[in-house]
Amino acid sequence: MTIRVVIFLEFVQVQYWRLYLLAVxxxxxxxxxxxxxISFLTAPAKHIQNFVNETWLGRYGVAVGDSTNTLIWSFIVSVCSxxxxxxAIHSGSLPVKYGRKKALLINNVVAMVAALLMVLSPTAWSFEMILLGRFLYGYNIGLGLSVHxxxxxESSPKKLRGFLTLTSSxxxxxxxxxxxxxxxxxxxxxxDMWPYLLALGGLPALVQFLSLLCFPEAPRYLYIDKGDKxxxxxxxxxxxxxxxxxxxxxxxxxxRESVQGQAAKTVLDVLRSRAVRWQMLALSLPCAGVQFCGINALYFYAFDIFRESGVEEEQMHYLSLGIGSTELITVIICAFIIDRAGRKRLMGFGYLIMGVxxxxxxxxxxxxxxxxxxxYFNIALIFSVICVYGVGPCGVSMCLPADLFLQAWRPSAYVVSGTINWISLFIIGMTFPYLVDSLGQYCFLxxxxxxxxxxxxxxxxxxxxxxxxMVEITEDFNKLNYKNRAKDSDKDDLALATKL
Structure with missing residues (x-):
């Protein structure tokens, strides 16, 4: 028992407890x-739709039409994206202008305003306040994920970079x-409680706002961007x-020498420059894959399969807790093995096994x-895919912008990864119902x-x-980016990517 405790302490390296606390x-x-x-709107969906109908009836004296009610509900769901x-777009400019810490502090205020709108929406008889609150929550998520x-x-040693960045997942x-x-x-x-349920999103924002006041700015930002060694x-x-x-x-x-005298790169620079072409490919496929790997389709079919297995409708929500718990446990496992197994293996074999x-x-x-x-066998298959998704693609994709890009490119890389993620989520949300209607289970193909x-x-x-x-990773990718070109060509890109 003592040996196991010692091995565990050596693995997590308790000397970094302040860094772990920052991750939390x-x-x-x-x-x-x-x-x-993602999960909040499932339970109170009927109550929110009833509120929309009552508000419409109070304003115009007639009940809202089915098509209008569906349209309003669709906006409430999708406006977060x-x-x-x-x-995500602002994650390329705010952290550069104000620093990582201050950008998050500003971002937390946005979420607290959103929570206030949710609480007051029934009092004001305004479903538009729910729409605005959801939009602000989405903004908070898009900026917060990237800056996190x-x-x-930028605060982690390379031996813990994968483990710590995976705390996001x-x-x-x-x-x-x-x-x-x-x-x-x-x-x-x-x-009675659904407005307070929707407003709970303001609580983590308040906790983070107060806690961040006790932590310093990211060290790499201080040195590389600000020159404060x-x-x-x-x-x-x-x-x-x-x-x-x-x-x-x-x-x-x-x-810092490699980017000396150069401003942070724009999104167009990231998309057009040969210096990061393969990094962009390595980033884009997994980021889109988080949505296009079929996990959302799997969640959709899970409830139908549960019903076919004889699960009662009122018990269905508790089985969804089992799915959520499974994903959480497997992502935690991924955090402990990512720096040993490697990003490439976990993602590559993860996608392969999911496909099989x-x-x-x-x-x-x-x-x-x-x-x-x-x-019953299909239930086992669903949980198997969720396990593989959690151990591989779900967790590892979050680490990529921090791993693949140097300081000058990193903020814009987060803009690209965030944009890909949110657009992919929007596309899946808009097209998946039609795919299911036309293809059935064959949509999985x-x-x-x-x-x-x-x-x-x-x-x-x-x-x-x-x-x-970071420099060693860039050198590896330069072998792909400049495979068929002499190293003295395209000097502007090479100066940034390879100068040591």
């Missing part, structure tokens, strides 16, 4: 908020689970509890009426194709990043 504080914000907002997109990963990635899973728990009928999923060193000593920081400071000095299991699920759904045991293609690309073309400095 950052996770409480945008990441936890994301999970909450639009806010998230806007927040940026802040933590852990808190997303925790937020989903907590949203499902508090939304049950026995707690806050009632007609002494403050950077003090911050690292405070966060890491280490005196010998020569290797880390030397690495920052090399990165979903192919089997398509077949089993086709014969579900032939044998009584098939629905689209997701299987994407998973297999992504797996092949990641396993055969993308270099591993675990245990490497």
């Amino acid at each position: 504080v950052l996770g409480i914000g945008g990441s936890f908020q994301y999970g909450l907002q 639009l806010g998230g997109w806007l927040g 990963l940026m802040y933590l990635g 852990i808190f997303i899973g925790l937020g989903k689970l907590m949203g499902q728990v508090v939304g049950i009928r026995e707690l806050m999923g009632t007609e 002494e403050t950077c060193k003090k911050v690292l000593q405070w966060l890491w509890q280490e005196e010998d920081l020569k290797m880390e400071l030397d690495d920052m000095e090399k990165e 299991v979903m192919s089997l699920l398509i077949f089993m759904l086709s014969i579900k009426d032939m044998y009584t045991w098939v629905p 689209i997701f299987v194709t994407y998973c297999v293609f992504s797996a092949a690309f990641l396993l055969f073309f993308i270099p591993e990043t675990k245990g490497k400095t």
Whole structure:
């Protein structure tokens, strides 16, 4: 028992307890908020729709039409994605102008305003306040997710970078689970409590706002962007509890020299420059894959399969807690193995296994009426895909912008990754109902194709990043970016990407 405790303490390295605490504080914000907002609307959906109908009746003297009610509800659900997109766009400018810490403090105020709108909407008899609140929550998530990963990635030693940045996925899973728990009928999923349920998103924002006041700015931002080496060193000593920081400071000095005199790159620079072309490919496929790997389709079909297995409708919500718990547990497992197994293997083999299991699920759904045991086997397949998703693609994709891009490129890389994620989510939300109506279970073939293609690309073309400095990772990608060109060409890009 003592040996196990010692091994665990050596793995988590308790000297970094302040850094772990920073990870918790950052996770409480945008990441936890994301999970909450995904699951919050499930339980009070009927109550919100009734409120919309009552408000319409009070204003115009007639009940709202079915098509109008559906349209308003669709906007309430989807407007969060639009806010998230806007927040992701601003994640490339606000953290550069004001710093990572101050950008998050401003962002928390946005979420608290959104919570206030939710509480006051029944009093004001205004469903428009719910729409605006959802938009502001989305903005808070879009900006908070990117800055969380940026802040933590720039504060972590390379040996813990994967573990710590994965806390974003852990808190997303925790937020989903907590949203499902508090939304049950026995707690806050009632007609009287739904405004307070929607307003709960302001609580993590308030906690993060107060907690962040006790933490310093990201050290890499202080040194590389602001040129303040002494403050950077003090911050690292405070966060890491280490005196010998020569290797880390030397690495920052090399990165700072490589971008000396150059402003932070814009999104157009990231999209057009040959210096980061393969980094963009390595970022884009997994970020889109979080939505296009079929996990949302799986959640949709899960409830139908549960019904076929004889689960009563009133018990369905509790099974969804099991799905949320499974995703959370597997993401936590991913956090402990990512720096040993490596990003490439977890993502590549994760997508491959998901594709294989979903192919089997398509077949089993086709014969579900032939044998009584098939629905139970399909439940096992659903939980298997969720486990693989949590251990691989879900968690690892969050680490990529911090791993793949140097300081000057990183803010815009987060804008690109956030944009891809939110647009993909919007596309899936708009098209998936039509895919299900026209293709049924065969809609999974689209997701299987994407998973297999992504797996092949990641396993055969993308270099591993675990245990490497930012400069070493850039050198590996330069072998792909400039494979057929002489190194003295395209000097502007090379000066940024390879100068040491």
